[in-house]
Amino acid sequence: MKALFDAIAYSSATEDRGLPNGIYNRHDFFMWERQNLFGLTWFGLAFAADIPNPGDVRKIEVLGLSIILVRTESGKIKTFYNVCRHRGRQLVDSHCSGIKLLRCPYHAWTYRLDGQLQGTPHIGGTGEHRVEGFDKDQFGLFEIRNHVWMDVVFVNLSGEAEDFSAWIAPLEMHLTRFWGDQGPGQMRPASDGVMEMEVASNWKLALENYLEAYHLPFVHPGLNTYSPLKDHYCIVSEANYAGQGVNNYQPNTGTGTPMPTIDTWTQELGHTAEYPALYPNVLIGIQRDHFFTMLLIPQETNKTLERVELLFVGDSARDEAYINTRQAILEGWRVVFQEDVAAVEGLQLGRNVDVFDGGILTPVLDRSTRHFHRWFARQARNRFKKIAA
Ligand code: FES
Numbered sequence: 001m002k003a004l005f006d007a008i009a010y011s012s013a014t015e016d017r018g019l020p021n022g023i024y025n026r027h028d029f030f031m032w033e034r035q036n037l038f039g040l041t042w043f044g045l046a047f048a049a050d051i052p053n054p055g056d057v058r059k060i061e062v063l064g065l066s067i068i069l070v071r072t073e074s075g076k077i078k079t080f081y082n083v084c085r086h087r088g089r090q091l092v093d094s095h096c097s098g099i100k101l102l103r104c105p106y107h108a109w110t111y112r113l114d115g116q117l118q119g120t121p122h123i124g125g126t127g128e129h130r131v132e133g134f135d136k137d138q139f140g141l142f143e144i145r146n147h148v149w150m151d152v153v154f155v156n157l158s159g160e161a162e163d164f165s166a167w168i169a170p171l172e173m174h175l176t177r178f179w180g181d182q183g184p185g186q187m188r189p190a191s192d193g194v195m196e197m198e199v200a201s202n203w204k205l206a207l208e209n210y211l212e213a214y215h216l217p218f219v220h221p222g223l224n225t226y227s228p229l230k231d232h233y234c235i236v237s238e239a240n241y242a243g244q245g246v247n248n249y250q251p252n253t254g255t256g257t258p259m260p261t262i263d264t265w266t267q268e269l270g271h272t273a274e275y276p277a278l279y280p281n282v283l284i285g286i287q288r289d290h291f292f293t294m295l296l297i298p299q300e301t302n303k304t305l306e307r308v309e310l311l312f313v314g315d316s317a318r319d320e321a322y323i324n325t326r327q328a329i330l331e332g333w334r335v336v337f338q339e340d341v342a343a344v345e346g347l348q349l350g351r352n353v354d355v356f357d358g359g360i361l362t363p364v365l366d367r368s369t370r371h372f373h374r375w376f377a378r379q380a381r382n383r384f385k386k387i388a389a
């Protein structure tokens, strides 16, 4: 690993070199990221709309871990490691709903939806469900800290990341010009606005592809006819996000009724749309008639699950009257994201060629990718220093 960290440091210290192959295709590095990158910060795990009702439970596989997402009786969202405190069996095998208690399939210990251990059958021998000296309060499920923002359930595995509000503040500030004081709270997720794609690539290549518009004329020829490369600009922040924006956004209405638009969207912003990637794994689209978020859920070194959710303005956007428009928008994005899959999978395959040394980042159109590489190298350096100390 030392040689790999040296290569990360080398490429981030040069103006135009990309990051080395090993960070995209080595399993040991993927496991390193779990603990030292994803584990220490906030990252997007799921959508709150995945568990709309009390008693809904969803199992999520990420970074080789299994996590459960639970909606409690009071409507709160809880996140736990998917493991029973008795012998460590995975507690939940599949998504379920209408649940009052989580019951381990192995020896039937039960947990309340807030994670508290409730039932311990035969713990003191046959027919004895209590035992002297065993304090159930000490053996609730292992809880993971979470925070919901733009319907994304963010989690922090270490429990030690800064407050979510401080962490998200730079991006929120950047987006204030679009959504004013109302913030993202005016947006509603669409139940018919979710799609998933599995991509045979490392999560970082999917993110890097999102950061640039350079490939637009070649990978998205259709999109490029009405949203050409020349109308795009790079977003490069001082913080944990970068991406691209466009000055010619036109709402896609298909054959349907135009969707409601954000009333804080000023005249001058009219045709602007922005596509920031919030590191490490949430891709965001902000347009005046809809937003989307895409979660990059790392499955393996070379496998990533992409989950996209559309959000529209206000409750009325959920009406039947808009169904055709909602579908047209979803299908429009499906085509674009599907076109990206081959590009991203090709990037992964290219990383198996040993002589490739990270490649060249061009000075204008790869600026956002460069921003991500520098951010990533900083995380690696800071953490590596601590490990070495
Ligand atoms: S492992 Fe869950 S009850 Fe025994």
Ligand SMILES: [Fe+2]
Residues within 6 Å of the ligand: 209, 215, 219, 220, 336, 340
């Ligand atoms: Fe693309």
